[in-house]
Amino acid sequence: MAGGRRKKLHFSKFFSFSCGRGCALRDDGDPSQIGGPGFSRVAFANDPDCFEARNLGYGTNYVSTTKYNLATFVPKSLFKQFRRVANIYFLVTGCLSFTELAPYGAVSAILPLIVVIGATMTKEAVEDWRRNQQVHIYTPIS
Structure with a gap:
């Protein structure tokens, strides 16, 4: 090194809090400092009618357990x-059976594929529908 001193690292500058020193000293009741370093977020739990909670525009807690809907199934x-x-x-x-290179007809190659894919898609549709019905059965109505 060229004779210079290294600066000492201050870990309090890396974090938004300073290990308990900042929060206790800043509690002077000034609402303009909320959201700054050393302060936490305000959460409105179990109070959906609160005016401030509506203005924050939080999303709903809706969870969908189904894979498909009518537009995206196919x-x-x-x-x-x-x-x-x-x-x-x-x-x-x-696809190759439609050319003259194939020794068999196109129907004998395509029909098994259509049957297998159709049966698997039907099975997935029934499973997804039952999953949707199961959620509606066990969801409490309030």
């Missing part, structure tokens, strides 16, 4: 089906 389900290598293989085989 695209999501087809995407999920064709992520499987076997389904991609049979799709390519079915």
Whole structure:
């Protein structure tokens, strides 16, 4: 090193609090300092009718356990089906069966793929519907 002294690190400058020193000294009742260093957030728990809680615009606590809805069932389900290598293989085989290179008909290659994908999509739809019904059964009504 070139003869200079290193500055001492002050860990209180890294954090928004200073290990208990800042909070006790700043409690002078001035509301303009709320939200600054050394202060916590104000939370409105179990008081949804409070005016300040409405102005903060918090989201709801709604949780959806279903994978699909009516608009996204077919695209999501087809995407999920064709992520499987076997389904991609049979799709390519079915596409090649439309050319004159195939020794068998197109229907005999495409029909099993349609049956397997249709049955799997039906099973997923029934599972998702039952999951949706189960949530509605056990949700308390208030």
